[in-house]
Amino acid sequence: MPERAKHPPLGARLAGALRRAAEAAAERPEASRETTRGALAKRSRRDFLLFGASVVATAMAGWWLLPERTKRTWFPGTADRLDTLAARVGLTRMQREAQLNRVLTFDDDVAEALYSHHRQVRTYDRPDPRPLRNNYHGRTPGPESLAGWRLNLSGLASGRRESLAIDELRARFTRHDMNTRLVCVEGWSHVVAWGGIRFADLLAAYPPASGMRWAALRSNVGLDGAGNPEPYYVSIDLETARHPQALLATHHGGAPLTLAHGAPLRLVAPMKLGLKNIKAITDIAYTEAEPADYWNERGYSKYDGL
Amino acid sequence: MPTEHETKASSDEQRRASAAARAERAARARAATQAARAARAARAAEPVRVVPKHEGLVRTAHWAHLALLIGLILSGLAIYWAAPVFRHAPSPGNPRGDYLVDAGRVLASPFGGTGNMPNWFYDRFSAGPFQLANALRLHWLFAYLYMACGALYVAGLVRGGGWRALLPRATDPAEALAMLRYYLGVIPHALSRKPWPHPPVAGKYNALQRGAYFTMPLVGALVVLSGWAMHKPAMLGWLERLFVNYDGARIVHFTCMVILGGFTIPHVILVIADGWDTFRGMVTGWSTRLKGTPHA
Numbered sequence: 001m002p003e004r005a006k007h008p009p010l011g012a013r014l015a016g017a018l019r020r021a022a023e024a025a026a027e028r029p030e031a032s033r034e035t036t037r038g039a040l041a042k043r044s045r046r047d048f049l050l051f052g053a054s055v056v057a058t059a060m061a062g063w064w065l066l067p068e069r070t071k072r073t074w075f076p077g078t079a080d081r082l083d084t085l086a087a088r089v090g091l092t093r094m095q096r097e098a099q100l101n102r103v104l105t106f107d108d109d110v111a112e113a114l115y116s117h118h119r120q121v122r123t124y125d126r127p128d129p130r131p132l133r134n135n136y137h138g139r140t141p142g143p144e145s146l147a148g149w150r151l152n153l154s155g156l157a158s159g160r161r162e163s164l165a166i167d168e169l170r171a172r173f174t175r176h177d178m179n180t181r182l183v184c185v186e187g188w189s190h191v192v193a194w195g196g197i198r199f200a201d202l203l204a205a206y207p208p209a210s211g212m213r214w215a216a217l218r219s220n221v222g223l224d225g226a227g228n229p230e231p232y233y234v235s236i237d238l239e240t241a242r243h244p245q246a247l248l249a250t251h252h253g254g255a256p257l258t259l260a261h262g263a264p265l266r267l268v269a270p271m272k273l274g275l276k277n278i279k280a281i282t283d284i285a286y287t288e289a290e291p292a293d294y295w296n297e298r299g300y301s302k303y304d305g306l
Numbered sequence: 307m308p309t310e311h312e313t314k315a316s317s318d319e320q321r322r323a324s325a326a327a328r329a330e331r332a333a334r335a336r337a338a339t340q341a342a343r344a345a346r347a348a349r350a351a352e353p354v355r356v357v358p359k360h361e362g363l364v365r366t367a368h369w370a371h372l373a374l375l376i377g378l379i380l381s382g383l384a385i386y387w388a389a390p391v392f393r394h395a396p397s398p399g400n401p402r403g404d405y406l407v408d409a410g411r412v413l414a415s416p417f418g419g420t421g422n423m424p425n426w427f428y429d430r431f432s433a434g435p436f437q438l439a440n441a442l443r444l445h446w447l448f449a450y451l452y453m454a455c456g457a458l459y460v461a462g463l464v465r466g467g468g469w470r471a472l473l474p475r476a477t478d479p480a481e482a483l484a485m486l487r488y489y490l491g492v493i494p495h496a497l498s499r500k501p502w503p504h505p506p507v508a509g510k511y512n513a514l515q516r517g518a519y520f521t522m523p524l525v526g527a528l529v530v531l532s533g534w535a536m537h538k539p540a541m542l543g544w545l546e547r548l549f550v551n552y553d554g555a556r557i558v559h560f561t562c563m564v565i566l567g568g569f570t571i572p573h574v575i576l577v578i579a580d581g582w583d584t585f586r587g588m589v590t591g592w593s594t595r596l597k598g599t600p601h602a
Contacts (some may be wrong), residue, residue, distance in 0.1 A: 038350025064584040187389035299439030306540035
């Protein structure tokens, strides 16, 4: 067959391509070029001046960004004087906070762009065997917090305020179970067996008024470290709340939630950091504007998307 | 005793003589300056051969990487403080069993440290304990800049064709062994004043350098990937799975940090040993050390 002779066999063609690739990737011989000593000195001077200026600018920016505690530990004698100098060129603490918060917002925007309602969060065959850590910021609420507990809903399309008992919620909505990872902002994580109703089901049964984009979740039974009332509140975008894996959990490890883990109802949103997974929810309000968030007010991100 | 007239005449003479001397000195100085200027001009016009070493973007990325790595390690360790991944059973003074707290105790003892200094390490080698919110913001800032820096580096490698010098080759294992043997022998031979020739180097780098400079960008890519795996494990679940699970990504991220930080130690020692030309090369981009001239 004369046609065949025109095309070399595949092996040979591959070998040829490989050889050409190797040639393209082979290091070229060193190419020296001639210049004058003067031209070289001039360029060198320019480059070193630029280098020095960059070192100074970087050191200044580094000082500006360093946490106050670190400045005082590292430079106990000169920290205040250096701060004054930095403030003189506009590198103040307030400026720094504003800029770093912009970084946080940028990262939140990235997280929001990455989020997809249709993407399932990884689930596991079985939960971690060790007990889940109780990371209540203050004191854990006592059993009295359960007496007369009701979930209050507001910002609804009906214009009414709804108040639901836990038994009503359990009876009306289907229970869903999932083993998902709870990821804490601190860095630890835990695969937990959750059970509860879908936030999406509650949203369908009690639709928010039109134009509402946020859910403000609140726990009025929260306590601070001394045991005084300190409500906890988080903001959740409704896009996340409608995710099929966003649960209003009633169970944990196959048993009803304990007080340490948010009895009788807590949020489990595995696509958010643990700090958004508010325990012992008493109020859900749908809002147009982004509601306040406890940890955002303490320097953490707002969106906390994982 | 000289008359008044005589005195005036002699002082006139003296004045004239000193003026002449001054003029002569000035002329000599002028001539010297001119000669020096001419010599300088001649020297400036002298031809020199230089080798372009590092592309401008590569140099920028190199130095930016240094600053960013410091910032990332400081803020990263301050984040790590909140929940260490490497832990042992709780012990008195170290309830979380954090090995870095133990390391701090050991390091502190030569400086008169006591047994009860849980924050010694984090106060000195991180942005500090109790700085989680702050350290997270700093880490994101440096992390985004780090990725931009990596992109700059790759662009520089492509633009300057420097990537070719980094690729591993078949002769590398043998050449790397020869280089190791050479490095091990440098100090003994220097002490005994015996010659110890540098093994021949075919390209821009020797095999050990090539290995290191090829690996570091890969470790840099891995540190970014493991970072994203931890940062967005839910939306980038495939990435988290790549590191087995969440803690897997944390361990890889930490290990990459140790490798990237640890690399700088031999790197800086060897640059100092190699001399000014090598340092200048990373600032200006060129070297006067042509192939065939003796290696430092």
